[in-house]
Each structure stands twice: as C-alpha cells, then as structure tokens.
C-alpha cells in the first residue's frame with residue numbers, strides 16, 4: 001500500500017499530539033496515514049506503525065486520500081484573517097468522512113477575566129492569530145456539520161515544559177486581575193480527541209482541558225518546586241512590556257477559567273491528569289501512562 005492510498009484514519013498534522021493519536025489508532029487496528037511537512041516528522045509517524053505523507057500545506061495540495069476518520073491538527077497559516085491551510089486541505093478531500101475532528105484553541109474566546117468559560121460562550125477573538133482559528137473552525141463546520149471542534153488550552157507533557165526558562169531564572173508576570181490559565185496533558189488531549197473521533201458525541205464544540213485552571217504564577221512556581229529550584233522572579237506589566245515579545249504579551253493579556261464539564265459528561269472520558277501537578281510530576285519523569293506513543 002502506498003503512502004497516498006486511502007486510510008481508515010487520516011491525521012493532518014501528525015506532530016506531537018497527532019503521533020499520539022496515530023499510536024492509539026494503530027493499536028486499535030486502524031490503517032493510519034499521517035500528513036507532516038518534514039522528513040524527520042515522517043520518520044516519527046512511521047515509528048508508531050502508521051504511514052506518512054510529506055506535504056507543504058502552504059502550497060497547493062493535490063487530491064488527498066479518502067478516509068473514514070479525519071483528524072486535523074495543523075496550526076493556521078501565519079498571516080491574514082483566514083486559514084489557507086485549512087482551505088487547501090478541505091478542497092483536496094475527495095469526500096466528507098464519517099468522523100471529523102479539529103484541534104482548535106481556547107484562544108478563540110479572547111479575554112474572559114475571572115469568568116468560567118463553557119462552550120455556550122461566544123467566540124471573541126482579539127488577535128489575528130485567534131481570528132484565523134475562528135475562520136478554521138467555521139470552514140470545517142461548514143464542510144462537515146458533524147465535525148467536532150476541540151478548544152484546547154496550553155498543551156504540556158514530556159519534553160514540553162518551560163524547564164530551561166525556570167533554570168535560567170527567567171521572570172514571569174506577577175498575577176494581576178484575571179491571570180487565569182488552563183492546560184491539558186498531551187496524553188489526555190490525545191485520549192479525548194480519539195474518543196470523539198470514534199464515538200460521535202452529542203455536541204460539536206468541546207473545551208478539551210484538565211479540570212484545574214490556575215493563576216499564571218502557580219504553574220511556574222509548582223514546576224520550580226518539583227525541580228527543587230527557586231521560584232521564578234515576578235515582574236509587573238510595565239517590565240513585562242519591555243522584556244517580552246509581542247506574541248507572548250498577547251497570550252498574557254488573556255485570562256479564562258475553562259470548564260471541561262460538557263466533554264466529560266458527553267463522552268465519559270476520565271482524565272489521567274485532572275490536576276496539572278500530577279501531570280508535571282509525570283512529565284518530569286518522562287513517564288507516560290496509558291496506551292500512548
């Protein structure tokens with residue numbers, strides 16, 4: 001079978017999350033094709049027993065293979081207000097698959113202050129990055145009305161912690177009004193995405209996160225504590241504006257407390273890491289639980 005022939009599961013963007021999804025799918029007997037950009041990523045996809053196809057979604061795409069399940073996990077194009085990568089992929093699909101999942105971000109909600117945020121909250125993107133996400137969500141929902149959109153906050157896990165920043169004593173913004181952040185362990189994200197890809201759930205939009213939003217400082221302080229090193233120094237907004245990039249400041253300007261109640265109720269998914277502290281301990285050990293990559 002060639003890389004281009006049809007698959008039961010097609011993963012567009014088979015990166016850190018995608019390769020974990022590929023491993024889960026392979027373990028259940030699926031024939032998986034993972035689309036990536038680089039040869040290095042293609043080798044990683046093959047290492048979990050899936051086929052790999054290298055494409056650059058920033059250029060025109062020929063016809064993609066048919067599939068039963070489509071999981072889309074590529075960030076939007078780098079500029080503009082529309083996601084041209086998504087447009088090219090949807091135009092290249094020969095048919096709408098039975099199951100479609102899009103991994104989006106909770107950034108579409110914009111700044112919500114101290115509010116708890118569930119899926120009934122309207123998207124209110126404040127950056128062009130978030131507007132492209134909203135556009136991607138709209139494109140895939142228009143193409144497949146049954147597409148499930150997962151709104152995902154910061155993804156962490158083994159190899160995805162700000163260890164170097166903490167060791168270098170880099171400062172973090174002191175908690176101010178708002179300042180709420182949310183996370184999801186990468187293995188839980190893969191678990192939730194695979195669940196909604198295999199059982200069509202009741203709703204088409206879900207927050208896919210752990211159950212423990214925290215003030216920003218707490219995450220860094222907990223990581224430093226677990227690394228047995230000093231907590232990062234805290235700086236105020238004036239100093240942050242001088243030291244941090246515009247992109248980093250745009251993330252810091254937003255605050256949300258995400259609720260995962262809908263996803264847990266509809267799918268019965270049980271989080272391996274409902275609390276980031278346990279997830280940090282496991283990530284620092286490079287420990288991976290469950291049937292994952």
Ligand SMILES: NC(=O)c1ccc[n+]([C@@H]2O[C@H](COP(=O)([O-])OP(=O)(O)OC[C@H]3O[C@@H](n4cnc5c(N)ncnc54)[C@H](OP(=O)(O)O)[C@@H]3O)[C@@H](O)[C@H]2O)c1
Pocket residue numbers: 012013014015016017018035036037038039041042055056057058073074075076085103104105106152153154155156
């Ligand atoms: N980082 C976070 O905390 C966070 C939070 C919320 C949502 N998200 C979103 O969640 C999704 C999964 O995140 P992740 O960390 O697992 O992503 P990732 O590891 O960066 O994987 C993204 C995949 O997309 C592929 N890709 C990117 N640009 C491409 C292009 N122009 N043509 C073809 N393939 C392209 C990459 O291929 P190569 O590996 O070959 O480059 C990679 O396989 C992404 O959409 C991400 O933006 C991330």
